[in-house]
Amino acid sequence: xxxxxxxxxxxxxxxxxxxxxxxxxxxxxxxxxxxxxxxxxxxxxxxxxxxxxxxxxxxxxx
Numbered sequence: 001x002x003x004x005x006x007x008x009x010x011x012x013x014x015x016x017x018x019x020x021x022x023x024x025x026x027x028x029x030x031x032x033x034x035x036x037x038x039x040x041x042x043x044x045x046x047x048x049x050x051x052x053x054x055x056x057x058x059x060x061x062x
Contacts, residue, residue: 020054028053 031049035041 024053
């Protein structure tokens with residue numbers, strides 16, 4: 001399974017593909033769904049979870 005990020009500041013948009021395991025995807029989905037159920041799901045929190053759980057380049061600042 002691959003996670004892609006678009007890199008808008010690098011000329012033509014070439015997707016960066018990082019291999020992630022099914023377990024990493026399940027962990028990320030679980031954390032987002034748990035936070036959503038608790039009313040804590042915000043775009044900034046989702047970005048922060050992606051930085052922690054999924055490897056690779058993340059275009060959004062911390």
